[in-house]
Amino acid sequence: xxxxxxxxxxxxxxxxxxxxxxxxxxxxxxxxxxxxxxxxxxxxxxxxxxxxxxxxxxxxxxxxxxxxxxxxxxxxxxxxxxxxxxxxxxxxxxxxxxxxxxxxxxxxxxxxxxxxxxxxxxxxxxxxxxxxxxxxxxxxxxxxxxxxxxxxxxxxxxxxxxxxxxxxxxxxxxxxxxxxxxxxxxxxxxxxxxxxxxxxxxxxxxxxxxxxxxxxxxxxxxxxxxxxxxxxxxxxxxx
Amino acid sequence: xxxxxxxxxxxxxxxxxxxxxxxxxxxxxxxxxxxxxxxxxxxxxxxxxxxxxxxxxxxxxxxxxxxxxxxxxxxxxxxxxxxxxxxxxxxxxxxxxxxxxxxxxxxxxxxxxxxxxxxxxxxxxxxxxxxxxxxxxxxxxxxxxxxxxxxxxxxxxxxxxxxxxxxxxxxxxxxxxxxxxxxxxxxxxxxxxxxxxxxxxxxxxxxxxxxxxxxxxxxxxxxxxxxxxxxxxxxxxxx
DNA sequence: TAGTGGTCTAGACCACTAT
DNA sequence: TAGTGGTCTAGACCACTAG
Numbered sequence: 001x002x003x004x005x006x007x008x009x010x011x012x013x014x015x016x017x018x019x020x021x022x023x024x025x026x027x028x029x030x031x032x033x034x035x036x037x038x039x040x041x042x043x044x045x046x047x048x049x050x051x052x053x054x055x056x057x058x059x060x061x062x063x064x065x066x067x068x069x070x071x072x073x074x075x076x077x078x079x080x081x082x083x084x085x086x087x088x089x090x091x092x093x094x095x096x097x098x099x100x101x102x103x104x105x106x107x108x109x110x111x112x113x114x115x116x117x118x119x120x121x122x123x124x125x126x127x128x129x130x131x132x133x134x135x136x137x138x139x140x141x142x143x144x145x146x147x148x149x150x151x152x153x154x155x156x157x158x159x160x161x162x163x164x165x166x167x168x169x170x171x172x173x174x175x176x177x178x179x180x181x182x183x184x185x186x187x188x189x190x191x192x193x194x195x196x197x198x199x200x201x202x203x204x205x206x207x208x209x210x211x212x213x214x215x216x217x218x219x220x221x222x223x224x225x226x227x228x229x230x231x232x233x234x235x236x237x238x239x
Numbered sequence: 240x241x242x243x244x245x246x247x248x249x250x251x252x253x254x255x256x257x258x259x260x261x262x263x264x265x266x267x268x269x270x271x272x273x274x275x276x277x278x279x280x281x282x283x284x285x286x287x288x289x290x291x292x293x294x295x296x297x298x299x300x301x302x303x304x305x306x307x308x309x310x311x312x313x314x315x316x317x318x319x320x321x322x323x324x325x326x327x328x329x330x331x332x333x334x335x336x337x338x339x340x341x342x343x344x345x346x347x348x349x350x351x352x353x354x355x356x357x358x359x360x361x362x363x364x365x366x367x368x369x370x371x372x373x374x375x376x377x378x379x380x381x382x383x384x385x386x387x388x389x390x391x392x393x394x395x396x397x398x399x400x401x402x403x404x405x406x407x408x409x410x411x412x413x414x415x416x417x418x419x420x421x422x423x424x425x426x427x428x429x430x431x432x433x434x435x436x437x438x439x440x441x442x443x444x445x446x447x448x449x450x451x452x453x454x455x456x457x458x459x460x461x462x463x464x465x466x467x468x469x470x471x472x473x474x475x476x477x478x
Numbered sequence: 479t480a481g482t483g484g485t486c487t488a489g490a491c492c493a494c495t496a497t
Numbered sequence: 498t499a500g501t502g503g504t505c506t507a508g509a510c511c512a513c514t515a516g
Contacts, residue, residue, distance in 0.1 A: 013486075036501065047487045049288065052502090060299055068502050069494035084475050177475030184423035184443040184465035202441050204423040226423035233472065236323050236416035251504075275482065286506045291483090307483050308513035 013046050017054035020044075022063065030076040034064055037072070078237060084175045084210065086165040087133050087143060087222075096135040098162075103142075103194075104130035105160055107149065114146045117209055117219040125149040127156060129164070132194055139195045140229055143222040151217060164218070168210075173217050175210030182206050182231060187223070195225050202226040252285050256293035259283075261302065269315040273303055276311070317476065323417045323449065325404040326372050326382060326461075335374040337401075342381075342433075343369035344399055346388065353385045356448055356458040364388040366395060368403070371433055378434045379468055382461040390456060403457070407449075412456050414449030421445050421470060426462070434464050441465040 017040055025034050035043070040051045055072060058064040065075035083089075091098035108128045115122040127147040133140055145164060147155065151173060161167040168174045183205045192199040204224040210217045224231075256279055264273050274282070279290045294311060297303040304314035322328075330337035347367045354361040366386040372379055384403060386394065390412060400406040407413045422444045431438040443463040449456045463470075 012484090038501080047489090049488095050486060053485085055502095056295075066502060067495090069500085070496080071501055175475070177473065180472045180474060181469050182421050182443070182472070183469040184441045184463075186441055202423045202425055204421070204443075224423075230420050230422040233419045233421070233474070234416065235419060235472070236414070253504075277482080286508090288507095289505060292504085294483095305483060306514090308481085309515085310482055 013044065014050050014053040014057075017044055017046065017051055018057050021054065021058060025064070025074050028074045030074050032074045034072040034074065084165075084178045086163055087141060088163040089165065091133075091135050091140075094135075097137070099134040099137070100162055101132045101134070102129070102160060103132055104128060105156060107156065110146070114219060117216075118146060118148050119216050120148065127152065129160070135228065138228065139225065141222050141224045142191060142194055143220055146219045148216065148218075151215060168217060173212055173215070175217055176212050178211060179209045180206065184226070185223075191223055195223070197225060197227075204229060204231065206231065252283065253289050253292040253296075256283055256285065256290055257296050260293065260297060264303070264313050267313045269313050271313045273311040273313065323404075323414045325402055326380060327402040328404065330372075330374050330379075333374075336376070338373040338376070339401055340371045340373070341368070341399060342371055343367060344395060346395065349385070353458060356455075357385060357387050358455050359387065366391065368399070374467065377467065378464065380461050380463045381430060381433055382459055385458045387455065387457075390454065407456060412451055412454070414456055415451050417450060418448040419445065423465070424462075430462055434462075436464060436466075443468060443470065445470065 021034055021040070025032060034055075037048055037051045037055065040046075040054075041048050044051070055064060055066070059066060059075075062075055062078045064072050066072050085093070088098045088100070106128055108126055109123045110118065110120050110126045112122050114120075114126060115124060118124075118126065120126070127145075127149050129145045129147070131143050131145075133143055149155070152171065155167075165174055185203055185205050186200045187195060187197055187203045189199045191203070192201060195203075197203075204226050206220075206222045206224065208218075208220045208222075210220070260273055260279070264271060273294075276287055276290045276294065279285075279293075280287050283290070294303060294305070298305060298314075301314055301317045303311050305311050324332070327337045327339070345367055347365055348362045349357065349359050349365045351361050353359075353365060354363060357363075357365065359365070366384075366388050368384040368386070370382050370384075372382055388394070391410065394406075404413055424442055424444050425439045426434060426436055426442045428438045430442070431440060434442070436442075443465050445459075445461045445463065447457075447459045447461075449459070
């Protein structure tokens with residue numbers, strides 16, 4: 001996805017200008033002025049169309065905002081649809097200490113449900129990772145993750161990280177979109193024991209299919225203690 | 240949002256080209272070729288930069304896709320983040336018959352919780368609309384909606400529609416983004432009676448703050464029968 | 479080799495904003 | 498009036514794809 005955008009060693013001019021402006025205004029407050037187009041023309045000795053191409057990209061990106069007759073300014077950050085977060089990030093965002101205990105991490109043959117969800121054939125190799133997750137010490141959730149082994153060769157060997165999503169990101173496989181389903185249910189015996197609640201207590205079930213492009217990266221099935229967890233989601237976006 | 244974009248009666252050239260191309264390829268299958276840039280230059284007698292400006296817009300919009308050395312083509316439709324839907328749309332999407340029975344529709348003074356959620360002061364006027372919602376005949380959900388009366392003058396008088404979101408859309412107030420929270424719980428006595436379940440049965444609770452721009456339009460609190468409803472959400476988008 | 483999109487130049491006139 | 502962004506021209510060379 002990232003523009004490398006060097007051509008025969010020479011940097012593309014519009015990229016140079018774009019990144020210069022990005023670095024210049026990067027953390028400035030919304031409403032701060034960016035350099036004018038003609039100022040950038042003089043600074044870089046390029047045509048105005050080249051400068052406009054650079055600024056167009058930053059405007060499309062939502063970093064800058066043009067106001068005719070006034071200038072170009074840092075835009076108010078656009079609200080974005082919820083980032084696809086995993087447990088660790090969710091908990092950290094809430095200011096809780098996220099801990100994780102691996103109950104199971106092994107190669108398995110996909111059962112019918114997992115195979116369908118991952119768009120594999122029954123019996124194909126999947127990585128099954130089951131964790132008990134705690135927040136500030138007490139059990140909050142049991143999470144079963146199933147990963148397509150083809151996409152993640154050697155995943156089990158290269159050490160299991162705390163955050164699955166971090167690990168996926170390092171391989172360029174962090175889901176950019178996901179299909180989630182959420183339901184209310186009661187805890188089974190095994191779940192109840194792990195979550196340290198009575199069997200039959202109310203729980204929140206959450207399934208997710210994480211995808212990047214057309215690739216289905218992971219399928220997770222989580223069960224949360226209802227008394228310790230409320231799901232929070234932001235939908236849609238500005239603009 | 241729509242570009243009117245006529246200037247002193249003369250149509251902007253890049254808009255003319257853009258709309259010509261949009262109409263031309265409008266419903267074509269993904270992968271169909273669009274006219275080449277030079278072809279459009281000759282057809283409209285404009286500079287190539289003008290054509291590129293027109294096509295850039297359609298590419299950003301997701302309608303077209305450029306492939307260097309090959310041409311410009313109709314792009315595969317991009318996946319978008321979940322549209323903010325109400326109960327009626329959700330049920331219809333699932334192929335169920337959505338029915339609705341108004342239990343309450345009146346002007347009230349906002350209590351502390353509602354006032355905070357709507358960013359009002361306690362005691363401000365709000366519209367409270369409580370409905371029992373059925374799917375294919377059986378009770379599925381009780382939904383309490385609280386609306387900022389200032390934004391919706393005469394709402395109670397102009398007839399209560401089936402779909403709140405349709406009614407909001409007609410006033411330009413359909414939420415474009417929302418903050419949702421979802422939790423699992425058990426039904427209270429009154430809820431259980433309405434939902435035709437036993438008190439203490441598992442339910443799914445869903446709260447939403449619906450917003451358009453900076454305006455908070457509505458706050459809803461719903462309780463779903465867990466045996467009749469699973470929430471389904473799509474997060475994120477392609478790009 | 480012919481055609482495509484990608485980049486870039488060096489100008490121009492316009493409407494608008496601020497002073 | 499000076500400066501800004503918006504539009505537009507008429508070229509140019511490049512890398513890449515396809516026949």
